[in-house]
Amino acid sequence: MGATRMQIGEVADRTGLSLRTIRHYEEVGLAPPSARSQGGFRLYTDDDVARLLVIKRMKPLGFTLEEMRDLLTILDELQAGEPEDTDRTDLTKRLTLYRALVEERCDKMRTRLADAEQFSAELATELRRHSPQR
Template sequence: MTARTGTSTMHIGELAERTGLSLRTIRHYDDVGLLPATARTDGGFRVYSEDDFERLMVIKQMKPLGFSLEEMADILELFSQQDAGAAGGRQAKLAAYLEKAVAERAKMARNLAQADELIERLGGRS
């Protein structure tokens, strides 16, 4: 196995179990470049690190907020940037993504409140 040294690794099945995502979803994120496997075994099986797990959890958090694959890739890149020289542009982009996330969450909260009202109405009729 040719994984990064000093990190624990896992196969895709363990990653799927830990994240609650399907193997198909994880493979898709690999195929589109959002979550490339850290390494491959000699037999060609994907191997993931704890960093990959954390990256996938961020992807999982972005998904319900309606971010596109391109936006997800951009956000992940912004999170990984440590260059202080681009801090102004980085902060502005992160602020725009934050604004979108807050607006989407508010929309989800309104929808959830409407669902709660219906559930209450249905409960009152039985």
Template sequence: MSSEHMQIGEVAARTELSLRTIRHYEETGLVIPSARSQGGFRLYTEADVARLMVIRRMKPLGFTLDEMRDLLDITDRLDTDTAGELPADEREELLDRLRAFDRAARQRVEDLRTQLSRAEDFAATLAARLTRLPVP
């Protein structure tokens, strides 16, 4: 096994995803191991780890598997177009879709900040109430 390939356990440790989650993402086609060892073990590269990190970061923002797949397709197509072979209209359409993901992510982050603020207010209210109660 070459040093640039990792087995699933190392990938799980690096991404903080469970083996089960990584296998689920494989089954749904979000990430495909780059290779297999002679013994049949899945082998991953840094690019596979980076892909899993994108998925991991999208999850708490509530993106669906289909949305994750769509974003990964967009970025894959843009990343592989280093020679500028995509027609201009297709490239612009991909960029528009990427911008829509950017807007959605920013909005979802803002929504989470609002939820966190409300949760912190609630926790502070409980703490204040507890300090006002007489000690038995």
């Protein structure tokens, strides 16, 4: 097996996640490392890093741990091979529901961002109005 194995520090650098967060995702069963060294160090593969990045993208959208677990299971099962047609249909229906949920949450985030940018512009206007002229 020629997969590159990384220790947690490198994974943290590659994902932008803290060591504590990566350990937490392992503890709750979302992203266990693929292996451990003889000394007990966590060893991660590129696939493990990709999984952590998926989790990282879910977090700001307000996914619960249970939603994360369910969505990761769906993705794992779809990527694992050829599920039965009925299983594939069920998995794609569930994935479609998550996709709609993500779009809904993204729309809410866009609205919040637009409100925040408007507020920032209003404060900039106030600063210009009350700053001494040069």
